[in-house]
Amino acid sequence: MDIVVIILVVGAIAVLIFKRFSSVVYYIGIIDILLRILNFIANNTPFKFINDFINSYFPDSISNIIEMYSSGIFTTVLLWSLCIIYIILLFYLIRTFFKKK
Numbered sequence: 737m738d739i740v741v742i743i744l745v746v747g748a749i750a751v752l753i754f755k756r757f758s759s760v761v762y763y764i765g766i767i768d769i770l771l772r773i774l775n776f777i778a779n780n781t782p783f784k785f786i787n788d789f790i791n792s793y794f795p796d797s798i799s800n801i802i803e804m805y806s807s808g809i810f811t812t813v814l815l816w817s818l819c820i821i822y823i824i825l826l827f828y829l830i831r832t833f834f835k836k837k
Contacts, residue, residue, distance in 0.1 A: 758828060764818075765825040768798045 750763045771794060778790035795801045802814045 761821055761825050761828060764798065764821050771795060771797050771800075 747760075747763060747767070751760055774790050774794050775796045778787045778794075781787060795804065798818060799815060802811060802818065806814060
């Protein structure tokens with residue numbers, strides 16, 4: 737629970753500091769990738785204490801956070817918003833990839 741609050745506070749600070757939509761999209765993508773990597777490590781390490789620590793303090797992904805703390809139509813709206821943010825992130829990444837060539 738504490739990690740979720742810290743992630744939300746850091747996200748709010750990122751929005752205030754960067755003030756650009758692309759920075760917020762990158763922030764959400766970075767946090768989700770980090771949570772999914774931690775989930776993978778927890779599920780695939782033979783060390784019980786690492787597995788217990790990660791599973792007790794970190795959620796699986798941003799969608800998991802949304803599903804834990806909301807319900808009903810609000811959850812559906814947030815999950816679709818997250819999907820749209822992922823599509824925008826994919827667009828930014830593809831655009832950056834082709835600019836580098």
